Amino acid sequence: MKKLILIISFNFILGTTIFAQKIDTDSLLVKTYYELNTSKNYPKAIQLAQLGIKISPNYLDFYVALGRSYMITKKIDSSRISFNHVIDKNPKYKEAFTYLAKLEIEEKNAPNAITVIDKGLTYYPEEKDFYFLKLQAINIENDEDKSYSFLTFLTKKYPLDTDLQQQLIDLKLKSISDRFGINYNYTAINRSGIGPWHLIGLQYVRERKKVTLIGRINYADRRASGSSINSGVQYELETYFKNNKKSYSYTDIAYSNDIVFPEIRLAYSYFHNFNKGWEADIGMRYSQTINKDLYSSVIGIGKYLGPYWLNLRTYIQSDSDKIHPAITFTTRYYLNTRYDYASFTTGYGTSPDERIMQEQLQQRVSLNSYRIGAGYNKLLYQHFITGFQASLNHQEYIPNKFQNEFNLFFSIQYKF
Numbered sequence: 308m309k310k311l312i313l314i315i316s317f318n319f320i321l322g323t324t325i326f327a328q329k330i331d332t333d334s335l336l337v338k339t340y341y342e343l344n345t346s347k348n349y350p351k352a353i354q355l356a357q358l359g360i361k362i363s364p365n366y367l368d369f370y371v372a373l374g375r376s377y378m379i380t381k382k383i384d385s386s387r388i389s390f391n392h393v394i395d396k397n398p399k400y401k402e403a404f405t406y407l408a409k410l411e412i413e414e415k416n417a418p419n420a421i422t423v424i425d426k427g428l429t430y431y432p433e434e435k436d437f438y439f440l441k442l443q444a445i446n447i448e449n450d451e452d453k454s455y456s457f458l459t460f461l462t463k464k465y466p467l468d469t470d471l472q473q474q475l476i477d478l479k480l481k482s483i484s485d486r487f488g489i490n491y492n493y494t495a496i497n498r499s500g501i502g503p504w505h506l507i508g509l510q511y512v513r514e515r516k517k518v519t520l521i522g523r524i525n526y527a528d529r530r531a532s533g534s535s536i537n538s539g540v541q542y543e544l545e546t547y548f549k550n551n552k553k554s555y556s557y558t559d560i561a562y563s564n565d566i567v568f569p570e571i572r573l574a575y576s577y578f579h580n581f582n583k584g585w586e587a588d589i590g591m592r593y594s595q596t597i598n599k600d601l602y603s604s605v606i607g608i609g610k611y612l613g614p615y616w617l618n619l620r621t622y623i624q625s626d627s628d629k630i631h632p633a634i635t636f637t638t639r640y641y642l643n644t645r646y647d648y649a650s651f652t653t654g655y656g657t658s659p660d661e662r663i664m665q666e667q668l669q670q671r672v673s674l675n676s677y678r679i680g681a682g683y684n685k686l687l688y689q690h691f692i693t694g695f696q697a698s699l700n701h702q703e704y705i706p707n708k709f710q711n712e713f714n715l716f717f718s719i720q721y722k723f
């Protein structure tokens with residue numbers, strides 16, 4: 308009986324000691340975080356955290372507090388050691404991944420930050436904050452294609468996040484590259500003796516954060532009954548320039564001394580980005596042909612919806628005091644980079660932005676036209692941008708008489 312009483316007494320004393328130690332360490336941790344977060348007394352917080360580790364070395368919260376204190380006081384290596392110790396002992400400590408990733412991002416050490424975040428994502432695959440930290444780390448590398456690719460992934464994963472949509476738009480507006488390319492358009496017409504038409508363009512693109520310049524030389528050859536009936540060259544300069552954080556402008560000027568092109572073509576559009584991925588534009592178009600001057604106004608609205616870009620544009624054109632509208636709807640589905648996308652286009656009427664039949668704008672503006680098309684662009688080996696489009700245009704060539712025009716478009720650019 309005495310032995311039983313002795314055992315019970317010993318267990319009671321041992322349990323009381325352990326319980327008291329638990330209370331002491333918990334109180335010490337509270338005091339540590341008070342000094343860290345409230346008093347901002349970081350040396351004191353370090354001293355208390357080290358004491359807590361000495362008393363209870365398996366109490367990982369003290370290591371987290373110590374790591375944060377070292378992080379704030381710029382003792383980077385000591386901070387890394389503390390956070391890595393927590394992760395090694397118990398990778399379920401989500402905050403250890405977060406603080407260590409932030410530390411590496413502050414130190415501009417993108418590879419280390421990405422490694423930490425990827426490890427954290429293996430335990431918390433749906434932790435949104437980890438994905439946002441990874442985006443910050445990727446942005447440090449100043450690789451716009453890599454940032455664009457990851458942003459595109461995030462907009463697919465979080466399609467309702469308007470901040471991600473805006474970041475994607477901003478990235479598109481401040482890209483940097485130089486590109487040289489060639490494009491070719493072939494038009495076959497199902498009317499006897501008409502066609503084919505050929506349009507070839509050489510272009511150089513200089514893309515910078517605030518302005519993009521595109522110089523282009525176009526050559527067109529209109530054939531009928533096996534012979535060339537019209538051909539010529541057009542010189543063109545396009546620009547996109549940023550007005551401010553939310554808007555940019557587009558201009559185009561083209562000149563030709565050959566009747567296969569308008570003598571002068573001018574274009575201007577103002578684009579404004581609104582919240583939640585919305586974009587609107589307004590502008591004008593002018594074409595000087597042999598017989599008359601043609602004016603058009605342009606109104607468009609677009610929406611970024613996850614990896615999709617939707618755009619509806621209306622052209623209001625006048626001829627002989629009559630209004631002739633043209634409408635174009637375009638959809639793009641972006642893939643890995645801003646150069647990788649599938650597209651779909653449909654529309655009614657002939658617009659002044661259609662390069663294939665610029666010289667026929669005067670004749671076609673009052674006639675019916677129904678078009679549909681699809682295309683695909685792809686970035687290959689980080690340098691080559693390829694594009695393919697196919698479209699069908701059911702075109703009225705005289706009142707109540709229609710022809711079908713089949714267009715095939717190919718392009719390739721070298722990015723350097």
